Amino acid sequence: MEPQAAARSVFYVSDGTGITAETLGHSLLTQFEGVRFKQARIPFVDTPEKAHAVIRRIEDAGRSDGARPIVFTTLVNPELAQMVHAADALCLSFIETFVAPMEAELGVQSTHTVGRSHGSIDTSDYKNRIEAINYTLAHDDGVTDRDLETADVILVGVSRCGKTPTSLYLAMQFGLKAANFPLIPEDFDRGRLPGSLEKHRGKLFGLTIQPERLAQIREERRPNSRYASLENCRNEVREAEKMMKREGIRWLDSSTKSIEEISTTVMQEVRLDNRVF
Amino acid sequence: MEPQAAARSVFYVSDGTGITAETLGHSLLTQFEGVRFKQARIPFVDTPEKAHAVIRRIEDAGRSDGARPIVFTTLVNPELAQMVHAADALCLSFIETFVAPMEAELGVQSTHTVGRSHGSIDTSDYKNRIEAINYTLAHDDGVTDRDLETADVILVGVSRCGKTPTSLYLAMQFGLKAANFPLIPEDFDRGRLPGSLEKHRGKLFGLTIQPERLAQIREERRPNSRYASLENCRNEVREAEKMMKREGIRWLDSSTKSIEEISTTVMQEVRLDNRVF
Structure with a gap:
């Protein structure tokens, strides 16, 4: 029997609930058959302290797996996004990646506001x-x-x-x-x-x-x-x-x-x- | 009174339900305050014929708005994704954009399979x-x-x-x-x-x-x-x-x-x- 490859750690990191990051990330993972993944959603990462704790978790998982984790984020706050991006991982950002082309297209700066998608309950x-x-x-x-x-x-x-x-x-x-x-x-x-x-x-x-x-x-x-x-x-x-x-x-x-x-x-x-x- | 800018057309296009594209696209739109958007979700775009019809709708909207529509897609099929990408619009792909870096990281080709995220009911x-x-x-x-x-x-x-x-x-x-x-x-x-x-x-x-x-x-x-x-x-x-x-x-x-x-x-x-x- 061939030795089975270790599962790759995957993190969904968000300053909101992380549900969107998890849903989209999950559909990306299903494109890779035969690869095993260990997934964790980390919601409400909205301070530098929480971001530091997340980075430690990500890097600990990478060391223990012997392979870089994959991190999907919907972090809106650019400072926190940058911090998590510097972690030793493949970090894919569902917000940051698209904000720049949208700013160019619309000719408007984005507001970088957190948690708008599920966060406004008085609407x-x-x-x-x-x-x-x-x-x-x-x-x-x-x-x-x-x-x-x-x-x-x-x-x-x-x-x-x-x-x-x-x-x-x-x-x-x-x-x-x-x-x-x-x-x-x-x-x-x-x-x-x-x-x-x-x-x-x-x-x-x-x-x-x-x-x-x-x-x-x-x-x-x-x-x-x-x-x-x-x-x-x-x-x-x-x-x-x-x-x-x-x-x-x-x-x-x-x-x-x-x-x-x-x-x-x-x-x-x-x-x-x-x-x- | 200043004349109000026309609303920008936004399309969520998917070979599945388009719910993920809509959710993530919506949180991107909320980053742009003061811009008005007209949104439409177009699900189940899974044939070249349907893709052609979608492209016509997108380009019609662009002509009538006098501005390029924004198109968020979760199309998995590369052929259909490429077709829609060629439309006269800002096309942002939530799957394609990330598949390549994931392939490189995992050292595995993706399977480009449609509709895995909400599609498997026997699990x-x-x-x-x-x-x-x-x-x-x-x-x-x-x-x-x-x-x-x-x-x-x-x-x-x-x-x-x-x-x-x-x-x-x-x-x-x-x-x-x-x-x-x-x-x-x-x-x-x-x-x-x-x-x-x-x-x-x-x-x-x-x-x-x-x-x-x-x-x-x-x-x-x-x-x-x-x-x-x-x-x-x-x-x-x-x-x-x-x-x-x-x-x-x-x-x-x-x-x-x-x-x-x-x-x-x-x-x-x-x-x-x-x-x-």
Whole structure:
């Protein structure tokens, strides 16, 4: 057996939460197959003292790995960014790298202000997000048909096809009021959508799922039940798709998609938001 | 009055959802005060045809603005990235820019694979996230004290101090099982934590809030109620803080913090996850 190479240390360093640095850094790491990484996110690095402590950690890791760590930063403060850049590591800065070309393009100096992306809680954006989360929780799983006229989107589909996580993501990330309604055997027997949805047809979006995957998900919640049986799942999915087709509801198969991908597709299809085209 | 400069068009272009490009691009834009931007996210650009359509949109916007658009991309496919880069715009690539220095550092070629960051739904990460969301929804607002031993963190605090959005974010973004319990007047009268929390003291984290802000939030939900009155909010917050201090529960004032900042601090303090230090 060949000796396995040691994992390379990766640090996400930010004066904010570091979540953006981690997300983008992570997608860069996935471009390198077969390399093992040890990752650490270090948030709120907003003083020279904290920057010194981070540099020590980075360099300690490098000595112990026998290889330079990779450091992704979203440090906005130029002094702190410069300090961390001087560490013995490959330091890649997601802010600094792009500020200079933007300054040249816009003919304006940047303000180098920390923490603007997630830091301003008094904006109407932020209030919208909290309101949307409350709305979405109150309109999960068809618990009420009150105030559906204020919904931005109403997701429909069989139980456990991904409506709740998608609704919550739309609310949390985009401040959208997302209600969701299950399509249940009673609806299929009547051959009609739940009554309160009729007049909101323009906001409806369907999720469907492969019956095999649905059975697997339901089996974890209710082992050996009829609800989870493959036969029942096949039947429900077929009936739900038939209904959506008949009612002219656009839909998406969620089986192989992440919450982010489903949410983005919903926004595109329902034209919820002029930020997405 | 001076004529106001036209808004500059900004595009977030990705072969995935474009959410990362938008988040990072947005934090770059906030570095430029006084410049107005019109933003559009264009997801799923994964064929040359779609890239051509995007280029037309970018260049149309530039002509209509009378200024080059700014384009932030996370395109992974080098062919598509090159096409978009040739558009008449300032094109800043969050992937391409960093792949080359990483290849040099690691001594490995990148795989240029699309959509890895949000695209792999069969990983255990993804399953954890969905499980965590389900757990968090089932353990919102103290509805049950079942299975608290499997919680990663239990948030406590007065009603409407931010426990629910924080719990959901911890679940959605980090796959953490986050329960939350309200601290209510009955708890203050008894002078003790809700009984079921006693044995989970190590997982408890408190949120507090400025009484003025709490009154404002509660007023929107129950106008002119005793619940929302400033006097009652002051009293509840004082009692809750007294209890958390007495019980040795770490806490944070959520008043001026975003959900992301609160969540990151909770993870740091409860040492929930070795990705955050």
